[in-house]
Amino acid sequence: MSSDSPTLSQLEAQRRLFDYWAIVYQRTWKGSVITSFLAPLLYVLALGVILGGFIEADPATLEGASSYLAFVVPGLIAAHAMQIAVFETTYPVMGMIKWHRVYESMLATPLRIVDLITSTLLFVLFRLVTTCAVFMLALAPFGVFATWWGALLAFVAQVLVGMAFGALVLAITAGLQNEQGFAVIFRLGMVPLMLFSGAFFPVSNLGPVMEWVARLTPLWHGVNLSRMFALDTVDWALVALHVVVLAALTVLGWACAVRRLTRRLEK
C-alpha cells in the first residue's frame, strides 16, 4: 500500500479524495444545471437585455460600459460565483460534518482534517471554474467583453471572489452547531451583498457613506475586478489591491476552517 510513506503528502491525499468528489459530482450535476447555468442566464436576459433596454445611461455613469448589459454581466457573474460557493459550503458541508458524518468516516483513514478542507475547497474551485466558464462563453456572442484577454482575466476574477467566499463560509460552517445559521448567511449576508456591492448598479449611487461600506465588502472587490477586465478599464494598482484582498481572504478562510473543524471533530 502506498500508505507506507511516513507522511501523506497533500497531493497524494487529494488524489485519494478525487474519487469521492467525482462520484458526488456524477450524482449532483443534473440538479445543479438549473441553479448553475439556467438561472443566471435568465437573470441576464431579464436584467441585462430586457430591463437594460429601458436604461439609456451615459457610459460615464456606468463605469465606462457601452450598455447596461455590458455593465451588469461581469458583476452578475461575480455575484453568481459568490452564490455557488456559499451554497456548496453550507448545506453540503453541514451534511458531511453532522448528518452523514462523511468527514468522520474519512478521518478514520490516513486522511487528515487539512486534507478534507482542501479537497472541499478544490471541489468548490471546480464548480466555480465550470459554472463561470459556461456563463462567460454563453455571453461572449453578445459583444459585452472588450477584449478576449480581458474576458479571460474577468473569469479568473470571478473564480477568485468565489473562492474567497467559499473559504470564509466553510470556516463559518465548520463551527456552526446546526443549519439555522445558514438563514443568517443567506438573508443578512449574501442577499444584501448581491444587491448593494455594485453588481447591478455603480456603488457611487449609494451615497458617500454607504459607498465606502460597499467598497469594503469582499464581493465589491470581485465585482470591480471582473468589470475592469471585462470593460478594459483596468487600473493595475486597484487590480493588485483586489487580488491581494481576495487571496488573503481565501487563505484566512482556509486556515480558520482547518482550525474550527479540528476543534470540532478532534475532541
Added chain:
Amino acid sequence: MIQARDLRKSFGSVEAVRGIDLDVPRGEAFGFLGPNGAGKSSTMRMVAAVSPPTSGTLRILGLDPLTDGPQIRARLGVCPQEDTLDPELNVRDNLVVYGRYFGIPRSEVRDRADELLEFVQLTEKAKARVEALSGGMKRRLTIARSLINKPDLLLLDEPTTGLDPQARHVLWDRLFRLKQQGVTLVLTTHYMDEAEQLCDRLVVMDKGLIVAEGAPLELIRAHSTREVAELRFGVTETHQELVGRVADLGERVEALPDRLLVYCQDGEEVIAKVHERGLQPAAVLVRRSTLEDVFLRLTGRTLVD
C-alpha cells in the same frame, strides 16, 4: 497491538477516562464492557487515533497516535457506533471510495469490494442505495468497509446495538471468522452474551476506570458464584423483608422487586433449605452465573442516564 499506561481523557471539566492501563496482544479478541458513559467510546476514539489523549501514554501498533496518526490509521479498521456510510452512494461505491482513502489502486479496490460484499452477504445489494438497507445490512456494510484496507487491528464500537437477533448472529459469525484469520479485534459492547461469545479477554469499565479484567470465565469465577438460585415469592410478601431469612444460605443475596437472587455454589441445595425453613416461593429457578451477574455486581443496577 495496543499498550496504554495511565491513559486519561477529559472534555472540559468532565473526565471521561480516568487513568487506565491496557495491553492487547496480536490476535486477541478484546472487549470493553461498561454501562453508557463508562468511557468505552472515548477510549476507542483514542485507540483509533482520532482523539488525542489528555495525558498518559498510548502506543498503537508500536506507534504514537499524536505523531503517527495517519500511519496508525492506515492499518486500522474502524466500525463506529453510529454508521457513517454515505447514504447517497450505492453500497459498492461506499466501499470503493473508502478504499481509495487508503491509497489502494482502483482496480484492486474494486476486487476487494466485491470480495467483501460476498463476505458480508451483500452481493445482491451492490447497486442498492445505502438508504434502502436495513439496520443489519448497514452494519454489515460498515464492517465490510472497515476491512477494505486489510487491517491488522479492527475496532468495533457496539457492533450489534439495535440489531435483531438474526442480524446479530450473522455478524457474530463474520467476526468469529475474522478472529480465526488472526485479525486482532477490539470491541465495546453492553451485551454480555456478545462479550462471552466473542472475547478472549475483557475489561469492565465504570466511571472512566477499569474495575475488572480477565477472560469471561475468570471474571465469573472471581466476581460471582458458580450458580444463582432465583426465588419468586407471592405478592403478599416483599422480597426485601425475606432477605434476612435466607441470607446465610448463599455467599450473597440480592433483593429485586420481583425476586430474590441467592448467589451460591449449589442452587438445588439452597432451594431445599429454603423449603425446610417453611418458605413457599411461588417459582424457583437455578442457573449458572453469567457475565451479566458480574457486570451488575461491578457497575450497579442504578441507571446512569
